[in-house]
Amino acid sequence: MHLCDIITRSAHPAPWSEGDNIPWHEPGFSARMLREHLCHAHDAASRRLAVVDRHVAWIHERVLGGTPTSILDLGCGPGLYASRLARRGHTCIGIDYSPASIAYAEDEARRANLACTYRLADIGQADYGSGHGAAMLLYGEMNVFRPGDIRAILQRMHDSLVPGGVVILEVSTYAAIRQQGLAGRSWYSASQGLFSEQPYLCLQESHWDEATATSALRYYVVDTATAEVTLYAQTLQAYTEEEYAALLAEHGFVDLGVHPSLTGGEGEYQPEFVVLVARRDGAVA
Numbered sequence: 001m002h003l004c005d006i007i008t009r010s011a012h013p014a015p016w017s018e019g020d021n022i023p024w025h026e027p028g029f030s031a032r033m034l035r036e037h038l039c040h041a042h043d044a045a046s047r048r049l050a051v052v053d054r055h056v057a058w059i060h061e062r063v064l065g066g067t068p069t070s071i072l073d074l075g076c077g078p079g080l081y082a083s084r085l086a087r088r089g090h091t092c093i094g095i096d097y098s099p100a101s102i103a104y105a106e107d108e109a110r111r112a113n114l115a116c117t118y119r120l121a122d123i124g125q126a127d128y129g130s131g132h133g134a135a136m137l138l139y140g141e142m143n144v145f146r147p148g149d150i151r152a153i154l155q156r157m158h159d160s161l162v163p164g165g166v167v168i169l170e171v172s173t174y175a176a177i178r179q180q181g182l183a184g185r186s187w188y189s190a191s192q193g194l195f196s197e198q199p200y201l202c203l204q205e206s207h208w209d210e211a212t213a214t215s216a217l218r219y220y221v222v223d224t225a226t227a228e229v230t231l232y233a234q235t236l237q238a239y240t241e242e243e244y245a246a247l248l249a250e251h252g253f254v255d256l257g258v259h260p261s262l263t264g265g266e267g268e269y270q271p272e273f274v275v276l277v278a279r280r281d282g283a284v285a
Helices: 003-007 027-037 049-063 080-087 099-112 147-160 174-181 241-250
Strands: 070-074 091-096 116-120 132-137 161-172 185-190 200-209 214-223 229-237 253-259 273-280
Touching: 003 229, 027 099, 049 080, 049 132, 049 161, 070 080, 070 147, 080 091, 080 099, 080 116, 091 099, 099 116, 132 147, 147 161, 147 241, 161 174, 161 241, 174 200, 174 214, 174 229, 241 253, 241 273
Parallel strands: 070 091, 070 132, 091 116, 132 161
Antiparallel strands: 161 273, 185 200, 200 214, 214 229, 253 273
């Protein structure tokens, strides 16, 4: 793209019309994203380790009752949750689209002799296996998928669990996604960052579509040396709590509990997320 393409862009992009997601699988982007995951000065990519530790303690003690099980961690990133759960006796299977994150997680598991297996795959297409006691999809990842795709993911999560197995979803609130879509336009410059190792200018804009309850986000990244422009686009789907509940019921989950955070509501949390905990229908195996 060139700068003139920004001027002639569509004023209101249709949901998912300019790309499904940020390119986590591209090697350079993946390596830069890993750097953000491992930066513990913020909670923007992965949470700071003290926060992760509190989340893991709640999942282990309150959700899983302190009983080791097989845990499926979808969108596992560099394995910060899976590795800590494995240290508490669980066997973890992590799936992620980012090669740098998977390589880091595998190295950590190998060095610490952890019961973690990691797979580089798109969670929209991957085989989840079976016999899991718990399955997780955290940090709002559910909201990046088209409604049809997330239905397929929820069904496969259900089928991967033993009867009575637990699903843990950390999802974005309707208000948070709407707010992102209404944020308008902004920009920043960087000597290097998530989008490039070279200096760049990032022009951001967002659009909220009330009819589809989606926010379309655009990131125009301008290389300051060449003035070439790269567009990264993402769409986020908003759901009300009632719609989340209906989705889970539709795919055979029961006993839904809604929590304000992955600490169950105690201590530090991010109000743009809520946590849904439910069980696969059927008796505990």
